Structures are given as structure tokens and as C-alpha cells.
Amino acid sequence: MARANCSPSPGRGPKAKPVGGCAGLAAAIETISSATHLAFASAPVTVVAGQTIGPVVVDVLDARNRIDTTNNSEVTIAVASGPGDIGGTLTVPAVDGVATFSDLSISKSGAYTLAAGDAGRRDGPPRRLMVTPDAASSRLVLRQQPASIVV
Numbered sequence: 239m240a241r242a243n244c245s246p247s248p249g250r251g252p253k254a255k256p257v258g259g260c261a262g263l264a265a266a267i268e269t270i271s272s273a274t275h276l277a278f279a280s281a282p283v284t285v286v287a288g289q290t291i292g293p294v295v296v297d298v299l300d301a302r303n304r305i306d307t308t309n310n311s312e313v314t315i316a317v318a319s320g321p322g323d324i325g326g327t328l329t330v331p332a333v334d335g336v337a338t339f340s341d342l343s344i345s346k347s348g349a350y351t352l353a354a355g356d357a358g359r360r361d362g363p364p365r366r367l368m369v370t371p372d373a374a375s376s377r378l379v380l381r382q383q384p385a386s387i388v389v
Contacts, residue, residue: 273298273306276313276354277362279336284368287347290326291367294339296354298332299362305335311356313337318353318364322346332356347371 279295298309314329326342337354344350350367 272300273309273311273335274301275299275362276356277303278352278354278365281352281365281367283366284370285344287369287372288343288345289372290340291342291344292340294342294352294365296332296337296339296362298335298337298356307334309335311358313354313356315339315342315352315354317344318351320344320350320367320369321348322350322369324350324352344369 277297277299279297281294282291285291294315296313296315297305298311298313300306309332311332312329313332315324316328317324322344323346324342324344327339328342330337330339344367347369350369351364352367353361353364355361
């Protein structure tokens with residue numbers, strides 16, 4: 239294994255700077271990260287049934303909860319709990335550690351919990367979502383007046 243030369247430049251005294259590959263070594267080590275988990279960065283709290291939810295953004299994070307900008311994994315979103323299913327593009331690639339879902343929808347009203355995951359990473363905290371009925375399904379329309387009933 240090669241070692242970086244971190245000795246001071248010759249003839250420069252106590253304020254000498256390292257030579258060789260050592261000068262940027264600390265910065266390089268700091269930028270190396272490995273994704274460990276996912277977290278919802280943004281998602282609505284309440285949506286209307288049948289309408290597009292969005293965007294829903296999931297970050298791929300390292301152990302220090304920083305976005306892993308080197309990560310381009312496939313991230314999948316799903317309903318962890320709730321009375322219906324989610325539609326749209328359920329798996330998208332993360333771009334520089336950020337996955338954006340822009341065409342999701344849920345057609346049935348109720349309380350939901352969404353979860354996100356990718357291969358090799360544990361899911362982050364789930365995201366709660368309330369889906370309210372759409373205007374058309376939340377009203378009663380009489381097409382014909384009821385007939386009179388004589389008792």
C-alpha cells in the first residue's frame with residue numbers, strides 16, 4: 239500500500255505545507271461517503287384522492303444524515319399501510335443522491351403511510367399521508383326526485 243508523503247517541504251520552516259498527495263487528503267476522506275439509509279425530504283401531508291401527489295422527494299443519506307451525492311441507486315416507494323394502493327412511477331433512479339417521484343396518486347381516501355427503500359439500504363422513517371375524497375365522490379346527486387309515498 240502506498241503512503242502519502244506528508245512531510246513539510248524542505249527549507250520552509252515550521253509553517254511548511256505538506257507535499258505529495260497529502261495536501262487534499264483530509265478533504266478527500268471527508269467527501270467519501272457510503273449511503274446507509276433513506277429519508278423523505280419532502281412530501282405533502284394531505285392530498286385529494288385521484289390527483290397527482292407531488293413531488294415526493296427521497297434523499298439517500300450517509301451515516302451523518304448527509305445526502306450521498308455519489309449515489310444513483312433505484313429508489314422504490316410503496317404504501318406501508320392504508321386502505322388502497324399507490325399508482326404512478328413507483329421506482330425512479332436517484333440523481334446525485336436524490337430521488338424525485340412526480341406522478342404518484344392514490345385513488346381511495348383514508349390515512350396512509352408511505353415507505354421508501356432501495357437495494358441494500360434500510361428504509362427511513364415512513365411518511366404519513368391523509369388522502370381526502372375528491373369533490374365528485376363526496377356529494378350526493380339526485381337524478382330524479384323521489385316519488386311521493388302515501389302511508
